[in-house]
Every structure is written in structure tokens, then in C-alpha cells.
Amino acid sequence: MELLIRSLTSEDAGVYQCFAQNPTSSASAWATLNVTGVSAAAPTGVQCWPAGARAVAVRWPKVNADVMAYTVQITTPGGTSLPGQPVIGIEEIISVAEPLTPYGFQVRAYIKSSSTNKNVASDMSESVMCQGQGVPIKLARQGDDILVSWKQFADQTPGVLQWILQYKAENSSDEHNVTLDKGVTNHTIKVPSEEPLQVRVLGTRMIPWLHQNLTLVPWTSTTIAIHAPDGGEVTAVPEDVEVTDVKAREFTVRWRCEESELSLETYTYMVCTRKVDGNEECIESRSKSIRIDKLSPSTEYEVRVQARIPARMAVGEFSKPIHIRTQAEGTKRFENLSYTMVNTSALRVSWNSLPDKYTIHYSNELTLPINQWPCVDTVGNTVVLTGLDLTKELYVMVTGYEPLGHSQILNIPVLVPEAKELQYWFTPTGVQVTWRGQGPRIVRYSQNLTQSLDLWHTINVTTNSVHISGLEPDLTTYVMVVAPGPSARNQVVNILPRPPDQSSYYLSIGIGCGVVLICLLAAAAVCIWRRRKRSHSPVRSRRRNLSSNDGNEEEGAEMKNIGNRLANGGGSKDAGEPLLNGHVHITENPNQSKTPNGRMRKGRRYEAAFDVARYEDPDTTLETVLDPDTSASTTFNLLDTSRRPEYEVSRSSRDLSANNSFNKLPDDNMNSELTRSTDFQLDNSKILPTLQPNG
Structure with missing residues (x-):
């Protein structure tokens, strides 16, 4: 949308408001117009007088400046301003299109500026209103009667509401008025031939009458009246x-x-x-x-x-x-009424008929009366209609003359779909705009909404997308997509400023998340590796389920060096007793609530050491106190449970020496058992006490 102001002056400065409304919402915006530059005062004292039925005289005082020319602007009853031609003097007789109709008149001066050496247009003068006056009449005398007639003018000028016939004696200012109804077109007055009169007729299309100076309205003398024939002959010829x-x-x-x-x-x-x-x-x-x-x-x-x-x-x-x-009866004058698309705003309409004068009416609104449709006259049987809005349905009707006839209304569907669903996205160099709807389009865009639409950048495209570059990233961009021609429909999209580039921020977040994920995968892999390794390793229980009686002996499963000897169990004075299976009861801190291996301490009963020879059961596990002996003859052989025993099967069990191991792997309590054959006999005197590798 745009507002075009022609011949801009300081009077046009101010605040303008634009309203937009649809069935669901409304909006408005304000804009301030400032007019700057060299200015000139408007002419004052402008006057106007009617000078005929279609003529108005306009006068104004001379402006005290170096005036190059004047122009008189005419404002029609519909509000349209029509600029006039330059005038050197201070008076102009202006012809108007409609007789007896009020028009507005304004004067502007063009003054030569001494500072810029250019012509400066002054502001418009105040508007004055006048209408043409003075109806053309014809006079006919028959005796002392004068017939005044204005029938021809009345037939050509419909809409007159009232007439006034004025007459006066020559060289006199006394006027006589006769008011006549709108349907009267002649009047008879008594005028002796020796006393001629001045006659004129006035008319108006509005009640009350417009008050104006009638000095310049011409009078007609009765001396020019023609004489009507007295009888016999009729001289009138149609x-x-x-x-x-x-x-x-x-x-x-x-x-x-x-x-x-x-x-x-x-x-x-x-x-x-x-x-x-x-x-x-x-x-x-x-x-x-x-x-x-x-x-x-x-x-x-x-x-x-x-x-x-x-x-x-x-x-x-x-x-x-x-x-x-006359026409042939039943002739189909508008047979085969058809159309051909010339471009996006023009059509050629043709019909099967003899070349003649026709009027083609067309409109996008079928509900409008036919006399309000735009029309084009042609001589022939084809016409090109331009300036059409083909984004909507078009209705065409052909009217023929001699004889008068009308064609059927031709319904032309939408030929240029309007652009819908505008979308956009940012590209490295600009903005890509797309829409739904094929056909040529005019894309206008600007980053200044207050700028005139004629100054917006324009791109002509034939596809349904366009790339716009060279934009300021910090400003909002306004894009309008319209079809060529006088289409009232258009789609506008507001493109907000380009958002800041956060690619580095998102890249750093992605790298951090990747590092964390890698660490989690590595930790999971280590846990899985440890679990698999543990599942493939042999499970060896360090102790068996103990009864309440055995708990006292197995309570201290750790061995500790007390003084110069290995000890288990007992109090601090006897420093504990080592076991044959390598376990040692630690009794150094008997009053503590927990054992050194972290288990809760239980009640303990001390039992004196005993000789293994007192027991005949070969599988008996004995508690033994190993006293330190410095003599070289005392030797302690420990059972190496980390490898298989070095017992040879070919040798007899009777020849087992003290340094031989038994052909038996340790049991779950790390106790080595003897491998016995049928002829094997245990001599407890030959068994030396041994300790397991765990001490």
C-alpha cells in the first residue's frame, strides 16, 4: 500500500496513520512527514465568477516576488485534483466538464529563488468554489410575445432541479426573476418591440443555490428574436x-x-x-x-x-x-465466445460475429451491477483486455449495437494462482524465500517500512522461490510477493534480524559431550574386562563353614610376627600358635572388638598345643607352636601349593622322604591331603610340620 502526494507543499507535513483490517484482526501504524527546503507563501485573495454554463473565471492578486508563472488546480465534485496549465497573468477563464456543477479552485505560484537559482513552488492558496452558470437560450417573437426556450440544453443536461429566468430593461439594473420547475423548458414574456429587454436563464443541480457573483454571466437581448411564421407554410426541416x-x-x-x-x-x-x-x-x-x-x-x-x-x-x-x-433473425452474434491468455495481466477475448461496434464489460466481482463493470469499446470481433487481476476469477460480457444485444457472461477461472504460505530461511549470504503457487511473480523487499513502495528493491522471477542477498543482518526485512498486473492481493513476510552465529558454542558442547561419552565407554569397558577376568579365575574359599566350636580356632585368620617368631591365637604372653594349614590366630589385641581382617571378634577359648602323634587320624589338622630354634638341625619344610606335588608314581609310597610333596592339590582350606594307595601306611613320626605359602 502507498499514498502518493503530488505537488508536495508545507501544508502536507504532519502525522499520517494507516489502518489495515481483516475479518479476524486489525492493525495500524503511524508515519511522520516533514517537508524541508526553500518555501514560498501561498497566493491570497483568490476569487472566482461564473462566466457561462461551462466556464468559470478565476482571478488573484499579484504575488510580490519574482514569479515565473501561476497554475490553477481544479478539484472535481468527486474529490479528484486536476493540475492546470501555467499562466503568466493573474486571471484565467477555465472550462469545466459538467455545467451547473460546483468545482473548487486553488492557485499556486512558481517563484525564482535567489539563493538556489531554482523555481520554488509556493503553497496552495485557499480553495474557492464556483459553478458554471448561464443557460444557452433561443428567442422567438410573435407579436408582443417573446418565447424563451432552453429545451435543447435541458435535454443534454439531466439532473437540473430548478430554473430561474431573469430579465431587465436595457440600461437598467432592476432584475425580475421567474422561478420555474425542473420540467419546464420554455417561457413566454410580454416585450413590446419598442422596449427591448435583456434575458438570461440560470439553473442549479443543488438546493439551496450556490451563492456567487453573476456579473460575468451573459445576457441576451430580445432584439435578436426570430419571427415565427404567421401561417400556411412550415419552414422547419428535421x-x-x-x-x-x-x-x-x-x-x-x-x-x-x-x-x-x-x-x-x-x-x-x-x-x-x-x-x-x-x-x-x-x-x-x-x-x-x-x-x-x-x-x-x-x-x-x-x-x-x-x-x-x-x-x-x-x-x-x-x-x-x-x-x-435490419439484422438477420436468429443470428448468433456472440457465438464461440472464447479467450486466450496474453500474459499475466492481459487476455484476448474473441467471438464469432461480423466486425462491428461492441462494448466489452469485465469484472472480478460478479455481484456488482453491470454498469459498474470496467468496459472497453472496440470495432471488430476481438479485443485485448489489459491490466487484469488474473489471481481471481474474471467475468466477461460483450454488448453489441445495431441491434442492441448481450452475450452470455463468460466465466474465466483463476489463471495466475496467488502466492501463499511464504516461508524463509537464512543462508550464508542472505535469505531464501519460497511460496506456494506457480507463475511469474514480482518480489519487492526493503528494510525500511516507511519507504515508498516505488523505492523498494524489485526482482522478477518465474519460479516459486528467490534468494535475497546484500541485507543488513541487524535489520528486519519486509518481503512482498505479488503477481504482475493490478492485483490487489499480495503476501508479505517480515524477516526478523539474523540470529547470532552460535556454531562454536554448540561445537564446544558437542566436543564435551563426546569426551564424556568416551570416558563412560572406557569405564564400562574396564568394568566388563574385570568381570570377565574374575569369572575366568578359579574361586578358592579361604575357609570352610565353621561350627560354633571351630569358630574360636578360625577367628584370627591372619598371621603376625610377634617378637622373633610366627604366632597365632592366644594372648600376648604366649604370642599365638601357628596352625599346620598355615593359618595363625592373632591374639595380640584380644580386647579389640574387630579382628585385623575386619571381621567382628568372637568369644575365644585357648587350648594348649598338643602333639600330632597323639592322634591316629591322618587327616587331622593340628595347631602347632613353632618355637624359634637357632640350631642348624631344625628345618621347616613348607608345602608349595602353587604347583603340583613332585611325587613320582613309579616310586613306592614307602620311600617318601621328608622333602617330597604329596600327590594331591590343596583342598578348599589350602590343606594338603595325602595320596594313599592300598599298601600305604602313615608313619606320623616321619611327617614334619609344614606351612602354606600364605604364612
Whole structure:
């Protein structure tokens, strides 16, 4: 959307607000317009006067400056401003399009600046309002009566609400007013020939009348009135005869007769039609038009019109004959109405008919009245419609003349789908914008929303995506995608500023997470390795389940060096007693609640050492106290349970020496048992006490 201000002046400065609304929400925005530069004062004292039915005189005082030219801007009743041509003087007679209609007038001066050596436009003067006034009239005298007629002007200017006929004596300022209704088009006044009068007629399209200075409205003297014929002859001859609305069996005839408008008598007209090779038929009419029917299709006719005065049985001459041919009955004038797409905003519409004058109406809104549809006139049977909005359905209807006829409404579907669902993402060099909908598009973008739409950057594309580069990353970008042509629909997307690059931040987080994951995997691998190693290692119980009686002997499973000897069990004075299986009862701290290996201490009963020879059971495990002996003859042989015994099977069990091991692996209590054959006999006297490798 945009607001275009032409001929900008300091009066246009201010705050502007734009509203946007749809069925679900509304929004508004403000913008401030500052006008800077060299300025000039606006002309003052502007006045206007009506100078005719379609003319207005505008005057203004001279500006005290080096004025190069003036311009008069016209504002129509609809609010449209029309700039005027440069004027050197201080007065201009301006012709307006609509008679008896108020217009606004403003004056602007163009002054040569002494500082910049350029022409500076002043502000617009205050607006003054005037309308054309003074209706063209015709005068006819019959005796002392003057007939004043303005029928022709009234027929050409519909919408007049009231008339005023003014007259005065020559060289007098006393005016007489006669107010007449809108349907009156002539009036008779008594005017002696020796006392001529000045006459004028005023009209208005608004009540009350617009107050204005009528000094320049012209008067008409009764001395120029024509004399009406006294009788017998009729000099009036119809002019400008024309035939319209030609159909297969009827047409309309119209004409003009000025003399009848100035006559006090009543005129009638005889309209005669004749086939070229047939008889003539005439119809009388009291108006200046008539509809002729009951004609033959595809037939050529000759048409003439004659003026008459029924009261005097007088007739005038016929007008010049004209020839017309009726349409063929049942002719399909708009057969095969079709269209061809020229580009995204233009269509060629064609139909099967003889080349003639046609009007093509088209619109995107079917509910609008047909007289509000845009239209194009053409001579032929094809036309190119431009400036179309093909993003919506289009409706086309062809109107033909002579005879008047209309085609069926042609429904043209959407040919250029509108862009929908705009999306975008950032790229290393800019922004990629995509949308849904094929066809050529105009992409406009800007990072300044207050900038005029004409100044936005424009890219023409034929695909449904575009890459925009060269943007400021810290500013919001506004992108608009429209179809070529005057399409009112467009899609706009606001692209927020580019977010900061956090790739290094996320990279460091990823590296840290990777390191932690590797450490966890390594720890898991070590745990699995240890578990597998433990499962493949032999499980050896250090002790058997003890009864309550045996608990006292197995309580201290650790051996400790007390003084110069190995000891187990007992108090501190006997320093404990070693066991044959290598275990030692530690009794150094008998009062402590826990043993050195961390187990809770139980009640203990000390038993004196005994000789192994007292027992005959070879599997008996004995407690033995090893006294330190410094003599060389005392030798302690320990059983090496880390390897198989060095017992040879070929040797007899009787020849076992003291240094031989037994052919038996240690049991779960690390006690070595003897391997006995059937002839094996144990001599306890030959068994020397041994200790296990664990001490």
C-alpha cells in the first residue's frame, strides 16, 4: 500500500496513520512527514465568477516576488485534483466538464529563488468554489410575445432541479426573476418591440443555490428574436436524423428540429419507412424520437422525417433519406465466445460475429451491477483486455449495437494462482524465500517500512522461490510477493534480524559431550574386562563353614610376627600358635572388638598345643607352636601349593622322604591331603610340620 502526494507543499507535513483490517484482526501504524527546503507563501485573495454554463473565471492578486508563472488546480465534485496549465497573468477563464456543477479552485505560484537559482513552488492558496452558470437560450417573437426556450440544453443536461429566468430593461439594473420547475423548458414574456429587454436563464443541480457573483454571466437581448411564421407554410426541416438499436424486426429513429423549439405552435412529425422495393409506411410522433417495429429481418429500409403543424394543417419538407438494414433473425452474434491468455495481466477475448461496434464489460466481482463493470469499446470481433487481476476469477460480457444485444457472461477461472504460505530461511549470504503457487511473480523487499513502495528493491522471477542477498543482518526485512498486473492481493513476510552465529558454542558442547561419552565407554569397558577376568579365575574359599566350636580356632585368620617368631591365637604372653594349614590366630589385641581382617571378634577359648602323634587320624589338622630354634638341625619344610606335588608314581609310597610333596592339590582350606594307595601306611613320626605359602 502507498499514498502518493503530488505537488508536495508545507501544508502536507504532519502525522499520517494507516489502518489495515481483516475479518479476524486489525492493525495500524503511524508515519511522520516533514517537508524541508526553500518555501514560498501561498497566493491570497483568490476569487472566482461564473462566466457561462461551462466556464468559470478565476482571478488573484499579484504575488510580490519574482514569479515565473501561476497554475490553477481544479478539484472535481468527486474529490479528484486536476493540475492546470501555467499562466503568466493573474486571471484565467477555465472550462469545466459538467455545467451547473460546483468545482473548487486553488492557485499556486512558481517563484525564482535567489539563493538556489531554482523555481520554488509556493503553497496552495485557499480553495474557492464556483459553478458554471448561464443557460444557452433561443428567442422567438410573435407579436408582443417573446418565447424563451432552453429545451435543447435541458435535454443534454439531466439532473437540473430548478430554473430561474431573469430579465431587465436595457440600461437598467432592476432584475425580475421567474422561478420555474425542473420540467419546464420554455417561457413566454410580454416585450413590446419598442422596449427591448435583456434575458438570461440560470439553473442549479443543488438546493439551496450556490451563492456567487453573476456579473460575468451573459445576457441576451430580445432584439435578436426570430419571427415565427404567421401561417400556411412550415419552414422547419428535421435535421440529424439517425437510426439506432437496429434489430431483426425493429429500430429507433431520432432527429432534431430547432425551429419547432422556438415556435409557439405545436409541431408533430411524420416518420416514413419504405422498403427499397416496396411500399412506404408512415407513423406520426409528437416527440423527436420513435420506435419502428414490425419490420422484416435482413431487409434494407429508407427512412425520412417531416415536420407538421396540425392546427393549420401545414406541412414542411422531408429530411434527407437514410438507409438502414435490419439484422438477420436468429443470428448468433456472440457465438464461440472464447479467450486466450496474453500474459499475466492481459487476455484476448474473441467471438464469432461480423466486425462491428461492441462494448466489452469485465469484472472480478460478479455481484456488482453491470454498469459498474470496467468496459472497453472496440470495432471488430476481438479485443485485448489489459491490466487484469488474473489471481481471481474474471467475468466477461460483450454488448453489441445495431441491434442492441448481450452475450452470455463468460466465466474465466483463476489463471495466475496467488502466492501463499511464504516461508524463509537464512543462508550464508542472505535469505531464501519460497511460496506456494506457480507463475511469474514480482518480489519487492526493503528494510525500511516507511519507504515508498516505488523505492523498494524489485526482482522478477518465474519460479516459486528467490534468494535475497546484500541485507543488513541487524535489520528486519519486509518481503512482498505479488503477481504482475493490478492485483490487489499480495503476501508479505517480515524477516526478523539474523540470529547470532552460535556454531562454536554448540561445537564446544558437542566436543564435551563426546569426551564424556568416551570416558563412560572406557569405564564400562574396564568394568566388563574385570568381570570377565574374575569369572575366568578359579574361586578358592579361604575357609570352610565353621561350627560354633571351630569358630574360636578360625577367628584370627591372619598371621603376625610377634617378637622373633610366627604366632597365632592366644594372648600376648604366649604370642599365638601357628596352625599346620598355615593359618595363625592373632591374639595380640584380644580386647579389640574387630579382628585385623575386619571381621567382628568372637568369644575365644585357648587350648594348649598338643602333639600330632597323639592322634591316629591322618587327616587331622593340628595347631602347632613353632618355637624359634637357632640350631642348624631344625628345618621347616613348607608345602608349595602353587604347583603340583613332585611325587613320582613309579616310586613306592614307602620311600617318601621328608622333602617330597604329596600327590594331591590343596583342598578348599589350602590343606594338603595325602595320596594313599592300598599298601600305604602313615608313619606320623616321619611327617614334619609344614606351612602354606600364605604364612
